[in-house]
Amino acid sequence: MNLLEVRDLEVTYPSGAAAVRGVDLALASGEKLGIAGESGCGKSTLALALLRLLPAGTRVGGEILLDGEDVLAMKWGRVRAVRWAGASIVFQGAMHSLNAVHRVGDQIAEPILLHRRATPAGARKKTGELLEQVGLPAARADAYPHELSGGQRQRVMIAMALACDPRLVIADEPTTALDVMIQAQILRLIERLVSEQDLGLLMISHDLAVLADTCDRLAVMYAGRVVEEGPARQVYEDARHPYGRALSEAFPRIGDPASRFAPRGLAGDPPDPSAVPSGCAFHPRCPVALDLCGTRDQFLRDAGPRRRAACVHLDARAGAPEAETTEDDVRSSTP
Structure with a gap:
């Protein structure tokens, strides 16, 4: 049994902003899972939802199973105990x-x-x-x-x-305000503690390079959804979703002059959670978007061994006609 299982998680703030939309994740003891994405993609909302730390009035749907027990169904006394003894969180900005x-x-x-x-x-x-x-x-x-x-x-x-010896540690941007040398020390410390104590680690960051170096698996979020998931190093070096590629290319590679002198970025910003575009939410910023991307939603599907991504171009990789892919086809191929 997995230490943590998130099933079809939906989080909507009182303002109507849908910050998390149908997220599925799993984490085993001793495993390190990274969550990547720009600010506004739902990473921190996901972390807060796991421990029911969201503001009053927030609507949360789906299941969050910690050691098989649904956190969303717990009474408040049980939640208070679980927050330290079952799972704990390291917030960004220790001074605050x-x-x-x-x-x-x-x-x-x-x-x-x-x-x-x-x-x-x-x-x-x-x-x-x-x-x-x-x-x-x-x-x-x-x-x-x-x-x-x-x-x-x-x-x-x-x-x-x-x-309190928790089994799950959630680290939300734990090294954001630190210099590179101290950042490396903190990351090595976290890795050592996870290994020695057989903890599950969920680490959140906008920096794919940090997550690829620290975590076993990586999930990339955009507009409240996971758009790619797989072994961390593979996702970082060979992303199957255009957004994952854009995140990876935004950081210069050590020893690669081309990326140093000609860095590549991504124009625009993630959509407002209260006004997510129709179809694939990334299509307004996507450099390889097709006409159908603006009307047809995309769901996670097989993208290689132990990999999933939500992109219509995966059909072309597999030799299937892109225009003939239906939502039922996509859902039936999702693990």
Whole structure:
């Protein structure tokens, strides 16, 4: 059984914006799944939905199974327990997530006292162990957030996420505000902890290169949907969806002068979630869009071994006439 299964997840904000539209994902223990996409594609909304952290009035449909238990059907007491002991989240921007007037050790100890019912002495001991586990001296527990560097604060956030021994860790842009050297250290730290503790990791980023280097599998989101999924390195190096290719080409490749001196971007922005275009949502920005892309929606289908993508051009790769592909054909070929 998978540690996490997301089935046909739909998230609509009170404003009517459909931020997540029919997402299906699965994650096993010890596996690292990356979620990529531009700002506004639904990545963070997906992460918040997994732990029911969305604003009041938000409509959520589908299923979110954590160890076989539907998070969306849980009572609030059960949700509060699951948020630390079953799954935890590392938010982007540690300085905004940590309380500026409390010592970091007290903030790490709080969930331990609440969920593990530890004694104050036991919580302090556990806090010191967690800090050492993420590469900080136990004595830094007495520091305030402003007394730590950006990388140290991010390590504190990771220690806090591990405080109650969760099985799933969600990392939402955990290295965005860090320099390249510290970013690499944090990513290696996360990889090591996932391996040592057999955790499931869901990592969110706009940077395909980071996800390809860190994760086992990669899912690319656009306009609230997963448009491509497969082994991370394969998706990064040979994306089957035009949007995945555009994301990959937006970053210069080390050792490749052509990409350094002639970077390629993608004009425009993702659509407003309250006004998603008809047909394939990417077609207004797609460099290889066909006439039918504006009228016919696309769904994930086989795109190679352990790979899926939602693009009409996959039919041409397989030798099928593009114009004859129907929605029923697409749905029947989806794993």
